[in-house]
Every structure is written in C-alpha cells, then in structure tokens.
C-alpha cells in the first residue's frame with residue numbers, strides 16, 4: 001500500500017469562537033482526486049487552506065507528503081507551499097497588465113527563477129500556445145483559468161488544490177478545465193483536492209467527502 005499524501009488525525013481549526021473544522025480523520029492517497037462538498041460555511045476552504053499550508057491547524061495532526069505541517073516554521077511552510085503545492089482559485093488573480101506568459105513567469109519568480117521557455121511550455125500544455133502575448137482581459141474566462149492552471153503546475157506540484165476553480169465558468173469551459181486537469185494528472189501524477197458546490201464537478205473525482213458544520217458526514221467513492 002502506498003503512503004497517503006494527506007493524513008490527518010483529529011485535525012481541528014477554530015477561529016475565535018467558531019469551530020470551522022471539528023476533529024477530522026482523513027487519508028488521501030497519492031495520485032487520488034478528492035472532491036470536497038458541503039454547504040457554505042461547512043469548512044471546505046478551511047480544510048483546503050490547512051492541507052495547502054496556507055493556514056495552521058488548531059489541533060490534531062496533519063501530514064502532507066510525509067511532512068508534519070504543524071512542526072514547520074514559517075519559512076518551512078513557505079518552502080512546502082512553493083515546492084509541493086499548486087493552487088487554483090475561483091477568481092483568477094491574474095495581473096491585468098501582464099501577458100499570459102508574463103503572468104506565468106511572475107509566479108516562477110516567487111518560487112525559483114523566471115524562465116520564459118518553461119512558461120511558454122506550460123501554456124502550450126494547457127492549449128494556450130497561440131495566446132502567449134494576450135493579457136487576461138483579452139482571454140475568455142476558460143482561457144484565463146487555463147493560464148492559472150499553467151501557473152499552478154509550473155513548479156511540478158505533488159498536490160494540486162482547487163477552490164471552486166470552475167465556479168465562474170459556463171458548462172463548456174468547466175468541462176474543458178476539468179478534462180485538462182484530468183490529462184495533466186495522468187501525466188504528472190499529482191494528487192488533487194477540489195472544493196466545489198457542484199455535484200457534476202465533484203463527479204470528476206475518485207471520491208467525494210461531504211462536510212457539514214465542520215464535520216465529515218458522508219463519503220462516496222466513485223472510482224478506485
């Protein structure tokens with residue numbers, strides 16, 4: 001049996017009086033695609049932020065890629081995010097006055113050294129080789145999200161996180177983005193954790209977990 005990429009035991013997160021995540025035991029296998037569903041405020045983003053090293057647990061244990069995240073210093077956590085994690089959000093957060101290739105190079109700057117050839121290659125992989133010099137405002141919503149995917153995979157992450165990555169897209173662009181993620185995962189073998197409100201989007205995963213008021217209340221395996 002392979003070692004799980006994500007392993008939590010009694011993981012909790014509180015914000016003041018609010019208990020956003022109640023003791024959670026979860027294992028996500030290497031290369032698995034986990035969908036996370038639940039009502040607004042159920043703790044989905046909280047869980048994603050914890051496994052991505054964007055926030056720290058209040059209690060319990062959390063190991064990602066064999067690293068105990070609660071034991072890492074701020075620098076260690078920043079390194080973990082840089083080297084291990086790629087993130088795609090609902091809002092694309094692209095810099096409006098930079099071209100697609102410059103936006104990807106900007107993210108390279110934050111984790112290593114900008115390399116235009118590498119940035120071009122990442123954009124070619126997401127089918128945007130012909131839109132390298134266009135600015136976000138000149139791209140469709142689906143194309144902007146593909147730039148974000150190029151940006152997220154540029155450091156060859158082992159874990160790809162998506163917080164409603166298709167939330168702003170129409171059905172056709174949603175399918176294109178999910179198809180692309182599926183292809184990239186088949187090639188690069190990263191683990192996916194994708195937060196969504198949409199059952200159809202969740203169904204692209206291997207397993208769905210349902211959160212309710214910070215508690216994992218149900219889980220459904222769709223494929224092994």
Ligand SMILES: Nc1ncnc2c1ncn2[C@@H]1O[C@H](COP(=O)(O)OP(=O)(O)OP(=O)(O)O)[C@@H](O)[C@H]1O
Pocket residue numbers: 015018019020038039040041042043044045046047
């Ligand atoms: N930084 C924060 N400070 C205080 N409370 C927070 C913070 N982040 C989240 N919460 C609270 O924690 C709970 C869980 O929030 P979370 O964002 O994880 O829910 P969610 O399931 O992702 O919701 P949505 O689908 O609306 O994005 C909510 O009650 C929220 O108000």
